[in-house]
Amino acid sequence: LGSSRRKQLREGSVEAPAPALSPAEEPPWASETVQRVQHLLSLRDTEQAGVVTRSDVQKLQEEGxxxxxxxxxxxxxxxxxxxxxxLGTEEFMAGLRQFLSSQKAAREHRRRKTASRRVRLLLPSPALEGAGSEEHRHFTAFMEQLATDNLSEEQEIWQLWVKLRQDEPQLLDNLEAFLAKMRQRIQEARSEKEALEQTLNKRVAEHNKDVQQLCELLEQQIQQxxxxxxxQSTVRxxxxxxxxxxxxxxxxxxxQRLVTAQMELERRCRSLHSSQQVTSTENQQLQESxxxxxxxxxxxxxxLQHTQGCLRTVRAT
Known part of the structure; x- marks a missing residue:
């Protein structure tokens, strides 16, 4: 695994050659990354100071x-x-700094190369400027037949037209036939699309009508x-x-029955109370008697005792 990665590193350096930047030209993000890696490595145990292992490298990615x-x-x-x-810590840090700087330089080189290519594409072509007005009128008439309204596509077709006129003039007729055939197929596809859209709209309208009828039927059933x-609620x-x-x-x-019974009981109670009063009066009279x-x-x-005493006295005399 290590040898294959070293091979990739060597091949990558060959494919994208970019001179390493000096410390003064080192990009800020690379310097910040190196400082952060140094800080993370310094947080390890003191026993691992000065040494970087593969597990340390794998843990660095977890730090974002x-x-x-x-x-x-x-x-x-x-x-x-x-x-x-x-590896030694200093050795690993130097290699990481060189790798980050080379990656930055390679990306900058590719960006400049892409920008220059875009500039060349945007610049007017001498072949386009040298084309005759008759050729341009023929091309314009042909594009009007194609009924295209995309300027970028028309520019690309014009470039292809001029290139074929210069390099392969015998293929220009084939291009015209191909574009005409494509135009016919596009028109057929548009017609078919319109027919499908009409059919779809018709089916959508029918579906909406069916849905409307179904909704009305459901509404009637709900009302019923x-x-x-x-x-039923009224009857209940x-x-x-x-x-x-x-x-x-x-x-x-x-x-009403309970009220009547209560009144009878009250009457009886009053009668008993009167009887009780009479009885109490009679009892009092009896006690007095x-x-x-x-x-x-x-x-x-x-x-009687006095009489008995008198009798005893009389008898005694």
């Missing part, structure tokens, strides 16, 4: 560095020529169901009201 895991491993494998899996439920309410009225009448009769009789009895008893 702008380099991918493959790029970091590529740098590590390119420096680890002996395949020991261990609501009316039926309302009638009426029956329930009648039942409640019967229960209320029965309750009123029961209350008993007391009078007891007093009279005591008086008679005293008289």
């Amino acid at each position: 560095l702008p380099c991918s895991r493959e790029e970091l491993e590529l740098v590590f494998d390119g420096l680890d020529a002996a395949g020991t899996g261990r 169901q609501q009316l039926r439920l309302q009638q 309410s009426q029956q329930h009201g009648e039942e409640l009225q019967r229960v209320l009448d029965a309750s009123e009769r029961e209350v 008993n007391q009078a009789l007891e007093q009279h009895l005591q008086h008679l008893h005293q008289q």
Whole structure:
């Protein structure tokens, strides 16, 4: 695995040659990345100070560095020529700094190359400027037959037209026939598209009509169901009201009966109370009579004792 990555590193350096930047020309993001890697490596255990292993490189990507895991491993494998899996910290940092700078330079070189290519494409072509007015009128008439309204496409077709006129004039007729055939097919496709759109619109209208009818039918059914439920609810309410009225009448009769019974009980209570008062008066009178009789009895008893005493005295004399 290490040898294959070193091979990729060597091939990448051959495919995209870019001189390494000096420390003064080093891009800011590369310097910040190197400083961040140094800080992360310094946070490890003191036993690993000065040494970078493959596991350390794999953990660096978990910290959100702008380099991918493959790029970091590529740098590590390119420096680890002996395949020991261990590098000095300074050696790894120097290789990482050189890799980041070369990657930046390569991207800048590709960007400038792409920009110059775009500029060349935008500049007017001498072949276009040298084309005759008759040729241009013929091309314009042909494009009017094609009925195109895209200026970029027309420019591309014109460039192809001029190139074929210069390099392969015998193919120009084939181009005209091909474009005419394509125009016919496009028109047929448009006609077919319009027919399909009309059919689709018709089916959509029919579908909407069916949906509308279905909605109306469902609405009628819902209204009928609501009316039926309302009638049933009215009947149930009426029956329930009648039942409640019967229960209320029965309750009123029961209350009336209870009131009558209560009045009878009150009358009896009053009668008993009157009887109790009379009885109490009679008892009091009886008690007074008993007391009078007891007093009279005591008086008679005293008289009897006195009489007996007198009799005993008389007998004794």
